[in-house]
Amino acid sequence: MTTRANVNGEHRPRPPGLPPHQNHHQPQQHYYPHPNYSSSSSSSGASFKGCCCCLFLLLTFLGLLVLAVILVIVLAVKPKKPQFDLQQVSVQYVGITTAAASPTSPATSASLSLNIRMLFTAVNPNKVGIKYSESKFYVMYKGVPLGVATMPGFYQPSHSVRQVETTVVVDRINLLQTDAEDLVKDASLNDRVELKVMGDVGAKIRVLQFTSPRVQVTVNCIVVISPRKQTLTYKQCGVDSVNV
Incomplete structure (x- = not known):
């Protein structure tokens, strides 16, 4: 057993189990986080x-x-709205076939065959080009759709006039009794069949790499054809421009 001296120089025996150089009165050490840890976290969030x-x-x-x-x-x-109009309508063929219950009764059904060519004129008054999308024009008789004409999309340069041609082909479309009677009466007695042509044309003005919002041009035309003469006798069109 070893001894150690106190403050008065007296030697006292060392308690058993205590290492030779360890002081049993030594205070316990505590570990704290590094002071820069919280500051670095807050600086990362701010960054x-x-x-x-x-x-x-x-x-x-x-x-x-x-x-x-x-x-x-x-x-x-200073972009301006394009001008799009139905310029010409030429009748290539008109044929009407009727069917009745008896020779004295009015027509109970009728079929119409029609082939007309439409010529549209597009005018671009702007300093830049216009891109037209594909358009469809519907031909109707008294609100009944008869056929559709499709116009492919095209690009029109600045300050130019372009003509676009399309054809409507109607092959023996059947009409109901009321419409059939009106069609036979208009064709045989009046030699006058009134048709409506309607469609929307979408156009966009392109400047460098920028494209303007779509401008929708609505075509609404009334055409009157003569079945006997196979010609156009009257045409009236109205064009409205609407931004969409």
């Missing part, structure tokens, strides 16, 4: 928020810049 704020400001600036460029181009070009 992330700063990056998000900078990105938002950058996107806002780019959006305003694009809007300003478009506005300058629009003010410089």
Whole structure:
């Protein structure tokens, strides 16, 4: 057993089990986190928020810049609505076939065969080109659809006039009794069959790489044909432009 001296120089025996150089009165040590740990975490969050704020400001600036460029181009070009009109209608064939219950009774059904050619004129008064999308024109008799004419899309240069041709072919379409009676009466007695041509034409103005919103041109025409002469006797059109 070993002894140790106290403050008075007296030697006392060392308690058993205690290491030779360990002081049993030594205070317990505590460990604390590094003082820079919390500050580094808060600085990372602030840096992330700063990056998000900078990105938002950058996107806002780019959006305003694009809007300003478009506005300058629009003010410089001063775009005008395109003009689209049904110029000519030529009747190539008109045929009406009737069926009645008896020779004295009125027509109970009728079939119409029709082949007409329509010539549209497109006028571009702008300093830039116009892109037309594919369009469809419906031919109707008293609200009954008879046929559809399809016009393919095309590009029209600035300050130019272009003619587009399309054909409507109606092959023996059957009409109900009331419409059949009216058709036979118009064709045989009056030699006058009134048809309506309706359709929408979509156009966009292109400036450099920018495309304007779609402008819809509505074509609404009344055409009157003569079955006996196989010709057009009357035409009246109205064109409305609507932004969509």
